[in-house]
Amino acid sequence: MKVKSNPLLYILLGWNVLLTAFLAYTYVYPDKTTATERLDIVDKNNSPLLSISNADHFPDPIIDGKTHKRAVSPSGMVFFNEDGNEVGGMAFSKRDSASLNAFVFDYSNADAIGMLVQEDSGTGAHRAAIQINDKGKKLGEGAHRISLQNENGTAGLFIMDRKGNIVIELSVDSLGKPNLLLPQATR
Structure with a gap:
């Protein structure tokens, strides 16, 4: 009796082997960090709640739905209320030899x-x-x-x-x- 080969089975078997190898690798060599230039936490309507960013991607303040120009470009974190308005944050900035760190x-x-x-x-x-x-x-x-x-x-x-x-x-x-x-x- 001759058995027919099914290409879908070979594809699934290949993906299964790759997934098993990936899981084994992450178990043996767990990566404990994630790197990004900006992380935004949003609500179910995609309105911002929290933004963590470097200086190049720090969000401008939003007040009453309008975006305003920020005086400095710090790195840090911005908090937003349920209306999407900025309500505080932490900022870390440096210009020449002067640094400013603030929690507001x-x-x-x-x-x-x-x-x-x-x-x-x-x-x-x-x-x-x-x-x-x-x-x-x-x-x-x-x-x-x-x-x-x-x-x-x-x-x-x-x-x-x-x-x-x-x-x-x-x-x-x-x-x-x-x-x-x-x-x-x-x-």
Whole structure:
């Protein structure tokens, strides 16, 4: 009795051998990393929720469905709300000898609260801060109101009016000299 050969069986057998070899290889040599220039997490409607990116592919901010130009091109991560608007993120950037690393949560139209670290390897200047901003009426208009920071060895709490003028300063400089500033309220 002669058996007919079936080309489909040979194809399936070949794929089976290749799949088994691939699975054996990944078991023996597991790859623990994945490399990409940008990773976007989206919802079921393909709206962005999270983007992790290098500086070349970092997304521009989206506010009320409109894309705006970003002032810098950092690497990092951006968070989006259910409407697709940017609501915060982590950014890491460097220009010449100065670097800025920040973790920020946003109002609907501007930065709300942020933690940042700035260093300049050329000058030695450095700052670490937590900043709280007021929400403005227009895009990017929020006023800087509270800063808890250490800048070049001076640690302090700074409270500003809506124009950004310091109205209360409680600080200690790098030599240990305290400073309390309570200017007369100007109205």
